[in-house]
C-alpha cells in the first residue's frame with residue numbers, strides 16, 4: 001500500500017479483531033490490515049456502487065473473500081458487537097460527524113478518523129459525545145496535510161486551537177506542522193496587506209499572533 005495516510009492509519013488498527021472501514025473506495029486499508037494480520041476480519045463499506053465494485057475486485061484479487069466483506073451501506077448502519085475498531089478516512093468533517101451520529105458505537109473500542117476539512121467541528125463533536133484522543137498525527141500526502149486522530153471512549157476538554165489543529169499535533173510540533181502553519185501565516189500576511197478595512201486588519205492580526213504562538 002503506497003498511501004502514507006492509510007499506512008499510518010493501519011498502525012493504530014493493529015491488535016484489534018474486526019475492522020469496519022467506512023467510505024472504503026478500493027478497500028485498500030481493510031485488505032492491507034487483514035493481509036498483514038493486523039485484524040482478523042474486516043468490512044469494507046461504501047454508499048456508492050462504483051466504489052463497492054472497486055472494493056469487490058480488489059478483494060477478489062487479494063483472494064480475501066472469506067475475510068474482507070464488501071458492503072453497500074450508508075455510513076455505519078451495519079455495525080454489530082464484534083466490530084471493535086472503526087475507520088472513517090478521506091471525507092469532510094461534517095459528513096464524518098453525520099456518519100458517527102447515526103451509528104451505534106457502543107461496542108467500538110477505537111475510532112480512527114481523518115477528515116479532509118472541518119477538523120474543529122469534528123473534535124467538538126467527539127468531545128461532546130465522550131470520545132477522547134489517544135494519538136494523533138499530521139500527515140503530508142501529495143502536498144496536502146491530513147490530521148489523523150485515534151480515539152477511545154472517554155472525556156477530553158480541548159481549547160479552541162486544539163479543536164482546530166489537534167492537541168497532540170500541536171504538542172509534537174513536527175516539521176510538517178510547522179511547515180503547514182507557516183503556509184497559513186504567509187496567506188494571512190498577504191490578506192493583511194490587501195485588507196481594506198481596519199476591522200479586518202485587526203482580526204487577521206489576532207489570528208497571525210495566535211498561529212505564531214502555536215509554533216513558537
Ligand SMILES: C[S@@+](CC[C@H](N)C(=O)[O-])C[C@H]1O[C@@H](n2cnc3c(N)ncnc32)[C@H](O)[C@@H]1O
Nearest residue numbers: 022023024025046047048051073074075089090
Ligand atoms: C475520498 S474517498 C476515501 C477513500 C479512502 N477511505 C481513503 O481515505 O483513501 C471517500 C469515499 O467515501 C464514500 N462515502 C461518502 N459518503 C459516504 C457515506 N455516507 N457512507 C459510506 N461511504 C461514503 C465515497 O463513496 C468514497 O468512496
